Amino acid sequence: MKKNWAWILIVLLCLNCSNDDGSGGYEPTPMPLDIPEIFSNNIIPPVIPTDNPQTIEGVALGKKLFFDNILSADGTKSCVSCHSPQSAFTDNSPTSIGIDGIAGTRNSMPIFNLAWNYNERFNWDGSALSMERQAEEPVQNPIELHSNWDNVVERLQSHPEYPGLFELAFKTSTITKELTTKAIAQFERTLISANSKFDQYSLGQATLTEQELNGLDIFLREDKGDCFHCHGNPNNPLWTNNDFHNNGLDATFTDLGLGAVTGDPNDNGKFRSPSLRNLAYTAPYMHDGRFATLDEVIDHYSEGLQNSPTIDPLMKQIAQGGVQLTDQEKADLKAFLLTLSDPSFINNPEFQD
Amino acid sequence: MIRKILLQLCIVLCVFGCESDDSNSGNSNQTSPTFTFSHDWDGTPVSSSDFNNFMFTTANGESVSIERLRYVISDITFTANSGEILNINGHHLVDVTNDEGFSYTLPSTIPTGTFANVSFTFGLDNEDNSQNYPDLNSANFNVPDMLGGGYHYMQFDGKFINSNMEEMGFNYHAIRAVDASDPNNLIFPQDTFFTVNLGSIPITSSTEIEIEMNIAEWFKNPNLWDLNVYNQMLMPNATAQILMYENGLNVFSLGEITYGTE
Numbered sequence: 001m002k003k004n005w006a007w008i009l010i011v012l013l014c015l016n017c018s019n020d021d022g023s024g025g026y027e028p029t030p031m032p033l034d035i036p037e038i039f040s041n042n043i044i045p046p047v048i049p050t051d052n053p054q055t056i057e058g059v060a061l062g063k064k065l066f067f068d069n070i071l072s073a074d075g076t077k078s079c080v081s082c083h084s085p086q087s088a089f090t091d092n093s094p095t096s097i098g099i100d101g102i103a104g105t106r107n108s109m110p111i112f113n114l115a116w117n118y119n120e121r122f123n124w125d126g127s128a129l130s131m132e133r134q135a136e137e138p139v140q141n142p143i144e145l146h147s148n149w150d151n152v153v154e155r156l157q158s159h160p161e162y163p164g165l166f167e168l169a170f171k172t173s174t175i176t177k178e179l180t181t182k183a184i185a186q187f188e189r190t191l192i193s194a195n196s197k198f199d200q201y202s203l204g205q206a207t208l209t210e211q212e213l214n215g216l217d218i219f220l221r222e223d224k225g226d227c228f229h230c231h232g233n234p235n236n237p238l239w240t241n242n243d244f245h246n247n248g249l250d251a252t253f254t255d256l257g258l259g260a261v262t263g264d265p266n267d268n269g270k271f272r273s274p275s276l277r278n279l280a281y282t283a284p285y286m287h288d289g290r291f292a293t294l295d296e297v298i299d300h301y302s303e304g305l306q307n308s309p310t311i312d313p314l315m316k317q318i319a320q321g322g323v324q325l326t327d328q329e330k331a332d333l334k335a336f337l338l339t340l341s342d343p344s345f346i347n348n349p350e351f352q353d
Numbered sequence: 354m355i356r357k358i359l360l361q362l363c364i365v366l367c368v369f370g371c372e373s374d375d376s377n378s379g380n381s382n383q384t385s386p387t388f389t390f391s392h393d394w395d396g397t398p399v400s401s402s403d404f405n406n407f408m409f410t411t412a413n414g415e416s417v418s419i420e421r422l423r424y425v426i427s428d429i430t431f432t433a434n435s436g437e438i439l440n441i442n443g444h445h446l447v448d449v450t451n452d453e454g455f456s457y458t459l460p461s462t463i464p465t466g467t468f469a470n471v472s473f474t475f476g477l478d479n480e481d482n483s484q485n486y487p488d489l490n491s492a493n494f495n496v497p498d499m500l501g502g503g504y505h506y507m508q509f510d511g512k513f514i515n516s517n518m519e520e521m522g523f524n525y526h527a528i529r530a531v532d533a534s535d536p537n538n539l540i541f542p543q544d545t546f547f548t549v550n551l552g553s554i555p556i557t558s559s560t561e562i563e564i565e566m567n568i569a570e571w572f573k574n575p576n577l578w579d580l581n582v583y584n585q586m587l588m589p590n591a592t593a594q595i596l597m598y599e600n601g602l603n604v605f606s607l608g609e610i611t612y613g614t615e
Contacts, residue, residue: 043491118491220497222524223586229508233495235485241493266405310405313420313510313522316585 028055036194038237046115052182057169062187067353072099072145082108085351088278094289098143107289110282112193117242124271124287125257135181149177193345215336229314230273240275245312248305269310280341298330383462386560390447395569411572415513415580422449424507432470467555476506476546501531513580523584530594545598551607563608570604
């Protein structure tokens with residue numbers, strides 16, 4: 001306790017110093033995240049590392065890097081190749097294809113509201129322990145951008161604009177891997193989606209149809225869909241618990257998921273619950289993109305469950321394949337799920353190239 | 354994780370900041386005791402490293418593997434010998450699965466001395482349960498509105514070997530008992546949060562009080578729990594909730610009290 005208090009004091013002191021420094025030296029302009037009302041009303045604040053505060057210049061640099069092919073070995077791809085704004089920052093192929101035309105084994109993940117992933121375990125399997133560290137990986141991954149960081153840093157350093165932009169964002173024109181990933185993470189934290197029809201409904205600004213309300217009921221009922229134990233609820237507007245589960249996709253695993261990261265066989269076949277926001281734009285679904293449509297996803301939970309030793313105990317009636325929804329219930333559930341999609345997010349001009 | 358704790362501390366500071374800094378600054382007779390939480394199965398210590406193994410047997414004879422266990426306690430109360438009651442408003446989530454929340458330092462101070470009784474609430478009383486708590490929302494601990502809203506008191510998930518010798522999931526989720534058969538007229542048959550009395554405890558300037566949960570008791574006493582009968586979908590089942598409540602009364606006990614030097 002004493003120790004924690006001390007930490008807070010130290011943090012406060014540091015913040016103070018940098019504010020009333022007064023030396024007249026250049027400082028990047030702070031740009032606190034614009035936290036949507038539906039989040040500030042309901043959930044705890046986002047995670048912003050103290051050593052990487054959001055600034056206007058940092059976010060602008062991160063955005064430029066995110067869209068720039070300079071990060072790939074042959075200059076043909078960028079982050080946005082697999083994380084496109086029109087698809088809520090994922091892509092529409094089951095598994096993503098890297099610069100050498102080789103497909104990986106995982107479905108690209110959408111990028112939004114990641115600053116609220118409180119446990120800071122990123123990727124389907126939780127292998128990346130912060131957003132900054134996550135951004136290191138795609139650059140060097142042979143089936144993604146297939147660069148090496150030394151070359152990337154060299155290319156950025158000899159570029160006509162980048163050294164100046166790093167100077168503005170970080171007060172140094174000496175470019176490093178760490179500063180590059182910091183800028184990218186700052187941009188990614190600004191990708192916030194909280195303006196779906198359902199958000200408006202929660203704020204009393206929209207109404208849901210009878211069918212959508214029935215779908216919500218099925219989503220929330222423990223004796224129907226029981227989706228809420230893993231995928232959030234109206235008071236947890238992230239629509240995910242960001243936790244790892246085996247939701248019964250396979251009886252045996254080709255991809256061990258969390259188990260390969262922790263080395264614990266009890267984690268085999270567990271993947272991070274995705275947010276159910278923006279499903280209208282993020283097909284195909286699951287870590288390997290196996291389901292092309294939401295109907296297939298719902299059929300999976302209704303009749304398609306595969307038993308395995310690590311299947312989550314929240315999965316029910318496994319012998320019958322799942323929660324056994326009627327056609328009407330499936331249609332209602334789907335209608336509800338689609339109210340969580342946010343067209344203003346994919347059309348936000350600030351997030352386009 | 355540390356950041357999460359810091360965030361929560363900040364929130365706690367903001368909420369309680371105003372209350373605590375008027376009367377007792379510099380008063381060495383005020384203290385914030387710490388409560389710690391430990392778990393056992395009829396005397397055998399249980400931690401997350403024992404999870405995902407069929408290493409426990411219920412009183413009714415079912416072999417059980419624990420996969421998730423988290424619960425809320427609230428409203429720690431100190432009753433002085435004079436009968437004066439000091440109620441510390443607040444709640445705390447213990448998450449055994451992720452080894453979090455095992456220690457809870459009171460967000461405000463109490464005077465040192467011996468108290469006739471120290472108690473806490475398992476879960477949240479009905480008034481507290483009708484508030485909106487960002488920390489519990491963020492932990493995805495909510496109970497849907499059609500079951501009365503509010504929060505789980507406990508989420509205890511695992512698997513057992515059923516009478517067909519197959520592994521089967523159970524979701525021992527304790528909430529406020531509700532009969533929701535008419536969605537427009539929810540009936541709450543009885544309260545299912547409860548007070549746990551730890552008895553008389555001397556509080557010095559640095560006191561740590563251990564609260565022990567015997568997990569086996571959830572399946573034992575007074576209701577012998579048959580997991581073949583009650584396993585999943587127990588939230589809408591008021592009968593099951595009342596059985597959990599009755600067994601819960603025997604689950605907690607006072608562990609060790611340790612006094613630091615200060």
